[in-house]
Amino acid sequence: MTETSVPAPAVGGRWHSTTVRLLTIYAFIFSISVVLALGLIGKSVTSTMESEIDIVLHWQLIYFDSFADGELADAVQLRSEHERMHPNYYGLFAADGTCLAGDILARPPSVPVNRAGVTLTLALNTISNGSSPVVRAMAERRANGQTLVVARDLTNILRRQQIIINTLIVGGVLCLSAGVLAALALSVRQVRRIKAIRHATQRIAQGDLGQRLPVGGRDEIDMLAHLVNHMLAEVERLMNEVKGACDGIAHDLRTPLARVRTLLMRIDERTSGARDDTLEQLIDKARGETDALLERFRAMLRISEIGTLQRRGGFGKVQLETLVREVGELFEPLAESRxxxxxxxxxxxxxxxxxxxxxxxxxxxxxxxxIKFTPDGGAIRLELNQTPFGPRIDVIDNGPGIAADERDAVLQRFYRGERTRHLAGSGLGLSIVSAVITVHDFTMRIGDANPGTRISIECWTRTLA
Incomplete structure (x- = not known):
């Protein structure tokens, strides 16, 4: 994995599951719907109840209108005495507010005298029995200035209304809880499938084109998995054909090139006594070009060989400190020679x-x-450091460096940077390094050493969450 590779976005927790997100949205919409439904039901029930009670109160006022002014007080008193076990209250008041008859002792100031129903709570000192009920009241002013107030107790009706609303709330909570639990139970399977798909795609991103996405759900995910698997099979087939063709060409051309090199050596031996400097230079140049071609073909085959490592049979515990020192000891004489x-x-x-x-x-x-790109008298550092994530190897030189816009391209086969194009080389060295890093799931970063190049190998695996 190089610096330019883009890993899949990490999935950090169950919240990132689409199922859980949809469930949360559903729960929010359901809760809002239940609140609105309860409000609508409460308003509808209250409006219907008040309308029906207003009709009853209106007819009671019509009933009392049938009495003359002198008989009204006795009629109200008699009706109050007969209604002691019923949810009705009456009150007849003089123009100055004095109670003339009935069990409503004080005229409620908030009740208009235009026969409009009003819901209110009567004060403790308003009712003769000492209670404080919630009532629906209506009043009218008679021609002689007296005010007649009739009221109906709503306590039992409101209690039943509250029971209905509480039942709806409890039922809604139970339905929501059952739906949430069922959705969570269903999401567990989906999350497992997504994890399996993520694991397979991680292996595919690491170069294992033989991996396939798991199928078996018979839903949209399963349909997408089938399409992706078909695409992967076709990509793997094309990649194998291209790789096979390239490897075949490289392998087949090695033998003729080796023969050409042998023939050039024999020609050089035959013409060694002719003392033809031009011919010797041409032969040496042809041998050099042939050696360069052979080296390129060897590098190409090595990259293909590294890329086909699947089981990683050579993996084990490696002491990087010892390994880095051994590599340094190997190249130290070459650096000293320059x-x-x-x-x-x-x-x-x-x-x-x-x-x-x-x-x-x-x-x-x-x-x-x-060493190749560092000028004589330059400096190279090989470092092994420990980071919070794991060990990191840095190779730092003060050569011409690699331009920022070329750091992706130099990992491709045969690419030569503009600053080093005049130097000998095949353009395959970093391609081999990139293949090794990919096999290990490590990360290689190419940076600027100011001046020169810093290449860092982060020796820890970045798994996709």
Whole structure:
């Protein structure tokens, strides 16, 4: 995995599941709907109740209108005495507010005298029996200035209304809880399927094109998995055809090139006594070009060989500190031959799960490039440091460096940077390093050393969450 690879977005917790998000939205909408439904039901029930009671109160006022002014007080008193066990209250008041008859002792000031119903709570000193009920009241002013107030107790009706609303609330909570639990139970299976798909795609992103997404759900995810698997099968087939063709060409051309090199050596031997300087130069140039072609084909086959490692049979515990020092000792004489200051710095980092031979080969390619592109008298540092995430290997030189817009391209086969195009090379060294890093699931970053290049290998695996 190089610096330019883009990992899949991490999934941090169950909240990131679409099922859980939809469930949360559903629960919110359900709760709002229940609140609105309860409000609508309460308003509808209250409005219907008040309308029906207003009709009853209106007819009671019509009944009392049939009495003359002198008989009204006796009629109200008689009706009050007969209604002691019923939810009705009456009151007849003089123009100055004095109670003339009935069990309503004080005229409620909030009740208009235009026969409009009003819901209110009567004060404790208002009713003769000392209660404080919630009533629906209506009043009218008679021609002689007296005010007649009739009221009906709503306590029992409101209690039943509250019972109905509480029942609806409890039922709604139970339904919501059952729905949430059922959705969570269903989401467990979906989350497991997504985890299995994520694991498979992680392996595919790491180069294992033989992986396939799990199927079996018979839903939209399953349909998408089938399409992706079909696409992967086609991609794998095309990649194998291209790889097979490239490897076949590289393998088949090695033998003719080796023969050409042998023929050039024999021609050189035959013409060694002719003392033709031009011919010797041409033969040496042809041999050099042939050696370069053979080296490129060997590198191409090595990259393909590394890329086909699937089971990682050579992996084990590797002591990076020892490995880095061994690579440094190998390249130190080559650096000294060009008066390059070569420094190796290591710290204890413990063991790392890796293929020792491949890591050795990758570091060898990096140091070979660094020595090749560092001018005589330059400086190279090989460092092994411990970070909070794991060990990191840095190869730092003060050569021409790699331009920021070329750091992705230099990992491709045969690419040569503009600053180093004049130097000999095949353009495959970093491709081999990239193949090794990909096999290990490590990360390689190319940066600027100001001046020169810093190449860092982060020796820990970045798994997709």
């Amino acid at each position: 008066s390059i200051e070569f420094v190796v710095h290591t710290v204890p980092v413990g063991s790392t799960h890796a293929d020792r031979a491949l890591i050795f080969e990758a570091l060898s390619n990096l140091l070979d490039n660094a």
